Amino acid sequence: MLEPVMYEGGVYKHNHMVELVEDLGGYILQKNVLQTGVVLLMLVPINDMEIVENKARDLLGKVTRAPLTGTEIATVAPTLAYHHLPHLDCDVAEFLRKKGAKTNMIGLARGVGKRICQITAYERDLINEHDVAVFVLGNYEHCIIEKSKRFYEGIEIPIIVTGAPELKTEDVPNATAYVGNFGRILHHMRHSEELRTLDKLADVIGNVLDNTRMEIAKDPLAVAPPRIKKEIEEQVQEIIDSLHPLPITLQMNGARVKLPYKEYHEQIENIKFVEGVTMKEVARVLPSKMRDFILIKALPRSETGFVI
Amino acid sequence: MEQLDTITVECADAVGAKATRILIQDNLADLSLNRAIGRLKVFMDPVESVFIFAATLRLGTPAIKLKDFARVEMGSLGRDEVRIELEREVYTVKLLNKLWERYGKENVEQPDKKVIVVKTDPVKEVDALRELVIEERQQEILDRLIDAIALRIIPEGFRVRKHELSTSHVLFVASEDTLKPEWIKKGKDMMDTLRREENA
Incomplete structure (x- = not known):
């Protein structure tokens, strides 16, 4: 099993860390160089964590567990009006991004109100393409509970709800987890108390993702998503020219490839692994609801009968 | 900046009331409206879904x-x-x-x-x-005020609205459902109370 971690250290000799992780069979997912510092988001084999931690100590860097690494999270606002944006929604999305997740902000067309809220089939499918959906709701307990009764219909991924009142998760219907102390906030969240709330949200999402990881581990994927990413980078040259942020976005059970489906799906389906199998044998290559991108979902071992 | 004389949010949900109060303060500060509002009273009932916003205005500055x-x-x-x-x-x-x-x-x-x-x-x-x-200061302030109340403060789902606006007061009654006459009456009563308080 691969452990998602974040390495923060100096630029000097950080390539030693990169090489070590690659040699151990791990993956570097993202590298951000910030002046003299570097932040690496990586997946490390869980049995070799100690070696990586020792290396980090030698380089005077720090390795922390980042459970949000390699996941794609949808931050859903009832609409894109000033009521919800730019504060709060962007703060949440940005904070989760800093913790290593790729966040997409989704503003619904008619998500407002307690009785009149609606979600369209397209929006539902789009949200279902992510690993977790964070629904950023408002101030009133009654409204949050009433709205939750019908609002998330058809959403199959874990649902995290935020709002102002402190509620228990079991009081909010259909929610996987609830985080309080948010509500409709119209200022930048920067006070220590607010940052603690954001930290709590990241922890809750981390736990939810860990649970999903454990579920996946029971019936492991035939191919690990970072492996899909690596093979596409090596075999599909055009991905290098893609100007989208994170041209290959990792998810827990697959990846989103930001290339047009029509032109590239065959090429991707026929990608060869050194083990002698092609992509279509270990994963489903599907059209994504997001633009004309490609969505790859790795198949579990129970379907393929093998793991590469 | 001068603080508002009074700002009251009446709601059975105490946490919601507090959050709404902060929300209103943020909005008024964002749009520099603190000086323009004398007294402000909000009534919110999440169960019945009604939101009443009443305020007395001070648009003193001439053109x-x-x-x-x-x-x-x-x-x-x-x-x-x-x-x-x-x-x-x-x-x-x-x-x-x-x-x-x-x-x-x-x-x-x-x-x-x-x-x-x-x-x-x-x-x-x-x-x-x-x-x-x-x-034209007064007109600009009124424009900003409408922006704050109608587009930022009143919950977005409350799309059925009735409003009164003059250079001395503003009253908004909003709901998700058809407005009941007693809500409008309550709004007017709130407005009268505010006026009395200001004159006292």
């Missing part, structure tokens, strides 16, 4: 004229021009736009940061220029 922030004189002897010497630069952009519109860009010169020369008949125009209205 700003050119003579309020500049010296307007005849230009150099023998030339057809009016010389405007600015004492405050805040309104320069608005002033220039008005002058361009009225006299054309070719007739407006700005030889110095604080000096504007307009080529026109000084005898006729000096007095008119002195009285030129540069900024």
